[in-house]
Amino acid sequence: MKDVKQTLLDRVSIRRYEREPIPREDMDFIFEAIRNTPTSYNGQQFSVIDIDDQNLKEELYGITNQKQLKTCNRLLMFLADFNKISKLAAAKGLVMPPIESRMDGVFLGIIDAALAMMSAVVAAESLGLGCNCVGYLRTADPTKIARLLHLPKGVFVVCGLAIGVPREHPDHKPKESKSLLVFKNRYRDDEAMLDELVEYDEIIKHYNQTRAGGTSDNDWVAHILDYYRHACDYRLLEYLADQGFVLEQ
Numbered sequence: 001m002k003d004v005k006q007t008l009l010d011r012v013s014i015r016r017y018e019r020e021p022i023p024r025e026d027m028d029f030i031f032e033a034i035r036n037t038p039t040s041y042n043g044q045q046f047s048v049i050d051i052d053d054q055n056l057k058e059e060l061y062g063i064t065n066q067k068q069l070k071t072c073n074r075l076l077m078f079l080a081d082f083n084k085i086s087k088l089a090a091a092k093g094l095v096m097p098p099i100e101s102r103m104d105g106v107f108l109g110i111i112d113a114a115l116a117m118m119s120a121v122v123a124a125e126s127l128g129l130g131c132n133c134v135g136y137l138r139t140a141d142p143t144k145i146a147r148l149l150h151l152p153k154g155v156f157v158v159c160g161l162a163i164g165v166p167r168e169h170p171d172h173k174p175k176e177s178k179s180l181l182v183f184k185n186r187y188r189d190d191e192a193m194l195d196e197l198v199e200y201d202e203i204i205k206h207y208n209q210t211r212a213g214g215t216s217d218n219d220w221v222a223h224i225l226d227y228y229r230h231a232c233d234y235r236l237l238e239y240l241a242d243q244g245f246v247l248e249q
Ligand SMILES: Cc1cc2nc3c(=O)[nH]c(=O)nc-3n(C[C@H](O)[C@H](O)[C@H](O)COP(=O)(O)O)c2cc1C
Pocket: 011, 012, 013, 014, 015, 066, 132, 133, 134, 135, 136, 137, 159, 173
């Protein structure tokens, strides 16, 4: 097992996997790490669907066009989940506050599920497994995926996580420097920030031109904005409302 430092600093997204099962003890460790995730108020407003059914993975690939879904050994779907607590409240005759219609309810479901996903990533990586978070499982066709997974009201997909034995060892993507990410005592506001951003943009462009595997001329900012332009068309408020999250404030 890798130590924490090596686990966190070696991590890269892995999208190609060997057709090799993940030992049961390894999955058990990943699930224990998920269980011990810190959550808002200890509310644990998340659930995970562990998908090993190849037909279902292929169907999800058909919706998202994300090839890694076909070859990963496991696909964990991280869900924000208010269904379970609502059930228990009803059984005990307790009135459920309308937290699902509040932005903070949505935030806390997303945060709990996202932290649980990161627990799974760290646990899997420490075992030498490879992971890839798959956001298209949230955005590609949320209504269809909700139906496929039988999601009840009070539950929505936050993200998927593909896990498998790595079949590739991609280069590390250069990340923003510490000075662009970690500020001291207050938000950073100086002119050098823009210079550093421009420099980072150039570093990514150079990385894209020279990296192992497919190269491109993409810079960072224009490329990310293209993704965001596309993401502006997602109809997630409607999906959330269908799942019982009719946002009021
Ligand atoms: C919430 C989230 C959603 C993501 N969705 C996808 C996805 O749908 N498809 C994909 O190939 N990678 C996806 N990624 C992986 C990112 O592209 C990747 O983390 C990023 O490019 C940085 O590369 P690295 O993980 O190798 O450091 C996602 C990552 C996160 C955190």
